Amino acid sequence: MEYVSPEGLRLDGRRPMEMRQIRAEIGVVAKAAGSALFEMGNTKVIAAVYGPREVQNRSQQLNDSALVRCEYTMANFSTGDRMRKPKGDRRSTEISLVIRQTMEACIMTHLMPRSQIDIFVQVLQADGGTRSACINAASLALADAGIPMRDLVTSCSAGYLNSTPLLDLNYIEDSAGGADVTLGILPKLDKVTLLQMDAKLSVETFENVMQLAIEGCKAVATYIREVLLENTKQLEYRRGI
Amino acid sequence: MLQNKSFVKRTRGGKITKVVREHYLRHDIYCGAPICKVCDTSQARLSPTPSTILIFDTNVVLNQIDLLENPAIDDVVVLSIVLEEVKNRNLSVYNRVRALCSNSLRKFFVFSNEHHKDTYVTEMSGESKNDRNDRAIRVAAQWYQSHLAGSARILLITNDKENKRKAIEEGISAETVESYVRSLSRPDLLDLLVQPASEDVNMEEVEDLRPSKRKIIYTEHKPMSEITSGLHRGIYHQGKLRVNRYNPFEAYVGSESIGDEIIIYGRTNMNRAFDGDIVAVELLPQDQWHEEKSLALADEEDEEEDVHLVPGSADDAPWTTAQPPGSAGVTESISSRPSGRVVGIIKRNWHSYCGSLEPMAMPAGSGGVAHALFASKDRRIPKIRIHTRQLENLLDKRIVVAVDSWDRLSRYPSGHYVRTIGQIGDRDTETEVVLIENDINTRPFSSQVLACLPPLPWSVSSEDLANSIRQDLRQLRVFSVDPPGCKDIDDALQCTSLPNGNYEVGVHIADVTNFVHSDTPLDDEASQRGTSVYLVERRIDMLPKPLTEDVCSLRADVERLAFSVIWEMTPEAEIISTRYTKSVIKSCAALSYIEAQARMDDSRLMDPLTTDLRNMNALAKIMRERRIQRGALTLASAEVKFQIDTETHDPLDIGMYQIREANQMVEEFMLAANVSVAEKILKHFPLCSLLRRHPTPTREMLEPLLRTAAAVGLNLDVSSSKALADSLDSAVADDPYFNKLIRILATRCMTQAVYFSSGDLSPPEYLHYGLAAPLYTHFTSPIRRYADVIVHRLLAASLGIQKLPAIFQDGTRLTSIADNLNYRHRNAQMASRASVELHTLIFFRKRPTDTEARIVRIRSNGFFVFVPKYGIEGPVYLTPRGDKEGGEWFVDEQQQKIRKMDGSMSYSVLQTVFIHLEIVEPQPNRPKLQLTLV
C-alpha cells in the first residue's frame, strides 16, 4: 500500500511532516473545575477535571501528595461501527493508566497532600492519535482548573511507513501496521514523560521518527499556549481588568 | 484548506458504515512547467517551452500505455485522479505509468489535482463517480489553460465522446487518441495504438477475403455467472492453464502441487486461453480422451523443430513429444488421464511478447498498412496478428508485441506493435530478448536498495569480533575452491586433524544475512530477483556488486563474516557431532578447481593446505560412495563451456565442461552442509522451514527412457531410485560413451527439484529423489540464491541468535515466496540455456563443422541426434520437411529403427552417425542451425 505518493503527499493530502488541523476550546463542561475539547483532524476528545477535593476512599489517601485518578472512555458513537463496548476493557484501562502516569508527572502533587484530582477523558470521535489528543485535552483541562503544574504536557504521535517518517498518523495510517510512536513531552523543561511504540524500528530510524514527534509536541505546545493566553485575556476582559 | 470526504462503505462483516476522511486541499501544488512565473519550478518536469501539454483520461492511459511509453509522447501532465483510477483497475499499467513519471529522460509530471485547492471538485448530487472524475479531469485541464495563460496549448486526450463534447463546450481543446497520433504524422506510432475490438472484421481479411464467409472457429466463452455456478456445482474446474513448453498444442490445468491435472489437447479445446490465464475447464466424456490426443499430435507436426541444448531435466524436456505420433502402445497408457476443454477465461495473463514477424511480402495497394503475423520466441504463445505501417522496417527485427483481443471468429489473437529491440541475430538484441522473455530484472539497483549497504570500504570491526554470537575462527586454515575467475565466493572449507585421529571439517558460508536484513528495500529486491542469473558473457546479480564481490565474498587473505557448519568426522567420514555458529574467518587461499586438482595430484607437494585437500578428498569419496549406495543417482548432464573473445565477446571455442574430482569434493561437502542444516531448521520450525524436494518421477515420465533402453536390449529397473541407480551402473557396453548417454537420457526424465515450505506438505513428500535424501535445503550460496538467505535466517533463529522475522508466521506468504523462488530459478535456468544456445549459433555462423552424433529418438521423417561435443540436440531429416508420408522410409516402433523400404539402409536409436553442422537461412534473416547427414 502506498501511504506517501512519490509526489510527497499522504492519502489525506498532508505532507509527511505536517500535522492535522488542531483546535482546542476551554471550559466546555461548566460543572467541572476545568475542561477542554481538543481536536486533531477528525479525532475529537473532551476532558474534564474535578478537584483537588477530598479523597473519596480514605484508604487511598496519600499523606504527602495528591491522588490523581483518570478515567478514559470512548463514546459508543466515536467509531464508525457504533458498537457497545464494555466499560473498563483492557485497552481503556491501559490508556487510563498511561494518561494518569503522564499527568501525574507534571502535576505538582506534593502541594496538595491528602487530596484527590479526577481527570475524565472521553473520545467523541476517533480517527487515530486518540492517546495524544487525550493527553493534550487533559493538559488543557488541568490548566483550566488552575491545578499547579511543572509544565504543560503535550503529546503527538509519529510513525514510519513507506520508509518515510510521518507525523500525526490518522486512523488509516495507524492501522497500516507500521511503527507508531506516541510521545509526550514537557516542552519548557525539554523532558520526555511518555514514550510508547509498537512494532520495531532500527535505532537510526527511530531517532528520526522520535525527532519528528518532538517537533509535533512542540507545535502542539505553542498552540495550547496561545489558546490559554487567549482564554486568560477573555477572563480578564470579562472581569473588567 | 480542509475538506471532509464522506462516503458509505460496506465492512467485511456486511454492515454498512459511513466513513469520513479528512481531505486537505493545498496551495503548494505546482504546475510543473518551468516557464511558470507563479509556481516553484524546482520540481518542474515539463520541457522549458512546451508547445502542447497533454492530459490523458483514465481509459486512454489504461489502454494505450504502449503509446505513452514511446518517447514521441512527452510533456504529459498525469493527474492524480487518473493515477488513482488506473491503480484500482490495473496495477501493472499503474506501475508502468509511475515508471514513466519517475524516468528523468521523459517529461511526465504528476499533478495532484485532488489536493489542489482550485482543482478539487466535490461530487454533485446525482452525479456518478465516473462523471465526477471526468469533470475533475476537465477542471484540471481548464486550470492549466488559465494558469499557463496561453504560453502552451493544453490538449485533453479522451476517447469518451461525452467527455470530449463537454470539454470542447467548456473551451478546452480535446482530441481522440487516434486523431492526435495521426496529427503527429508518425506512421510508426499508429502501430502502437490498441485496436478497438470492432476492427476485428478488417483483421479477418488476411484469412479470408470474403467477410461473409467468416466462420466461427472457437466456441463462445460462458458468461461469468454461468461459470461461477458451474464451478459451484463441480461441473467446471478452475485453474491456471500451463502450456507445454515443447508442445504448444498441449496444456495442463490444475493446481501446481496437488490434485489431478486435466490435459487440454489442441487450440480448439484451449479456446483462446493463453499460458498463465486462469480458466474454467469442463471435462470431456471419457471415450473422447484418446481421440483428442491424436488430434493434437497431428497438429504438432506442423511446428518447426529447432536445434537446441540438451535439456537438463524433464521440466524443460519435451517428454510428451518424445512419443512418436500414432504409436498405439503409448497412447493407451496415457488415455487414463482426464482431458477437457476451456469454457471460459476467468483472468487473462496477457502481457507483451518478444519475437519477430513472419516473413511476408508487402501487399500491394493497402495504403502502407500491412496485416502481419507475429511469432513469439516463446512457443507457448500463439501467433498474433498486428497492423503495421512499417513492415519493411520490422521484418528483420526482434520486436515486442502486446495482445489486445481475441474474438471467436479469428484463428489468431490481434495485438499491436510496442517497440523494436534490434536486428535479428545480433548478440545484444538476442540477449535482451532472452532476458525479457524470462522476466529477468536487469535494472540497476535503486538508491533505496543501495542505501541499505554498509558503509564502504567495509572491514570486520572490533564489535563483530567482540560479539558473543560470533566465534573467532581466523586462526583456522580455511580455503575456497571455485571455478576460475569466480568473484562471488559463497563458500570456504576447512579440514583440521584432531589429536584423536578424527577430523574437524568446516563449511563456512558467507554471512549474507548480517548485511541483508529482513523487511528492508534490499531484502525485498533480493527476494523479488530470487537468484543471480548467469549468461555466457554476463551476470545479473541478485545483490548489489559491493556485497557480492567484496563485503560478502569469502576472498583470500581478508577477514570475512561467515555462517559455519562444523562437523567432527571419523576418517571413515562418519559424523560424530555437528555444530553451527556465526564466525569470523580469514581464507588463506582462493583456489580454482584446476589448481586444487593439480595440488592433490602433485605427489611432491606436502604442504598443510595440500594435505587438507587430500584428507577432504578422501572423506568426500567415502561420502559420495555412501550416497550412491543409498541410491543417489549420478546423472549426467552436458554442460557446455565457451571460450569468449575478450574483444568482440564472440565465442572462440566451445566444449564440454570438465568435471574433476575437486568439483565433486566441494559438491559433496556442500550437500552434507545442506542436509545438516535442513535437519536442524526442520527440528525447530516444522511448519515454516524452506526445504527443497525432488519428486519421484512417475513411470509415465520414464517411459521414453525405458523404450529406448528396451530397443537396445537394456532392462532398466525403475522401481526405486536405488534400483534405477544400480541398473544405470550396470548399463555398460563395448562403447565407452554408452553409459553416459543412458544417464543423459535418464536425467531428462526427471522433474526439477523445487522449493517448498515444510508446512505445506507431509514429511514423506520432503524426499529429494535424485540425492536419495529424506531432507534437503539450500544453505551454501546465499550471495546468489535468495532461498539460502531465508535458510540462514531460519538457522540463526533455531540457534537463538536472531528472532525469526514475522513473515515466517504467515503460511500463505511463505508459499508465495517459495513459488516465486521456483519461478525465478526456472527462468534463470532457461535464460542461461538460451544464452548458451545463442552463443552456439554465433559460434557456428563462421564455422560449418562435421562431427560425431548419437541418435536419441526416431521420428517419422528422420531422427533426433545428440551432439556430445557441443551438448546440443536437433532433428536430422531423411525426407524433405512437409513430406508427411515419409516416402521411402518407415519406422519400426519396437526396435526404434527407421528403415528404407528396400531395406538397403537403416538407423537405430543410440547409433553413431556423422553429421554436418551449418547455419542456413531458409528465409531471409532467419538463421538457424541445420544438421545433415554426411
Ligand SMILES: [Zn+2]
Ligand atoms: Zn505554475
